Amino acid sequence: MEAEIGRRIKALRTEKGITLESLAQQTGFSKGYLSKVEKSKKAPPVSTLGNIARAFNVTISSLLGEESPRTSLCLVRKQERPLIARDGTAFGYSYEAMAYRYPNKMMEPFILTLPVGIKKRTFFQHEGQEILFVIQGRMRFSHGNEEYVVEQGDCIYFDSSIPHFGESIGPKEVRCFMVIYNSASGREGTNHGAK
Numbered sequence: 001m002e003a004e005i006g007r008r009i010k011a012l013r014t015e016k017g018i019t020l021e022s023l024a025q026q027t028g029f030s031k032g033y034l035s036k037v038e039k040s041k042k043a044p045p046v047s048t049l050g051n052i053a054r055a056f057n058v059t060i061s062s063l064l065g066e067e068s069p070r071t072s073l074c075l076v077r078k079q080e081r082p083l084i085a086r087d088g089t090a091f092g093y094s095y096e097a098m099a100y101r102y103p104n105k106m107m108e109p110f111i112l113t114l115p116v117g118i119k120k121r122t123f124f125q126h127e128g129q130e131i132l133f134v135i136q137g138r139m140r141f142s143h144g145n146e147e148y149v150v151e152q153g154d155c156i157y158f159d160s161s162i163p164h165f166g167e168s169i170g171p172k173e174v175r176c177f178m179v180i181y182n183s184a185s186g187r188e189g190t191n192h193g194a195k
Helices: 002-015 020-027 031-038 046-056
Strands: 094-097 107-114 129-136 138-143 146-151 155-159 164-168 174-181
Touching: 002 031, 002 046, 020 031, 020 046, 031 046, 046 107, 107 164, 129 138, 129 146, 138 155, 138 174, 164 174
Parallel strands: none
Antiparallel strands: 094 107, 107 174, 129 155, 129 174, 138 146, 138 164
């Protein structure tokens, strides 16, 4: 899956005539990092995919291989959900795309897994709003200068333009149902950010 994402990003960049340097300026990532993403040497978190997709004026789902015709319903079976950014990501997070087949989504739903013992503490920030519903585990969630302990069954809804970060606390990894919304999403030729 990660290799396909890298190939799609490079193909889109080439198709749109965007240099790595220009993409770096638009996204805020270094040329070296973007090159590693394209070569599948770095598994990007969803926030990175959101920033890249926004620069290309496409949806995150198009980077995941969304090539479906327009539809009013999409069913993705449990075993069909693509897993993005397994343990190879610098953050240790993994994401399962819940509705990747639905074109021009207004929301991006994922199952987010936070491992026990994070590899790197990094705050995320992107346009829009986000909701996290904890399915399993217990996490410490930072939003701006505030910190919360969020447990199984708890739900948080927040402004994702404020720096935020989650990490598991306790013996279990944390699994959350995550939905990202950006007011620019869902319109033809626009995109949304992501975690």
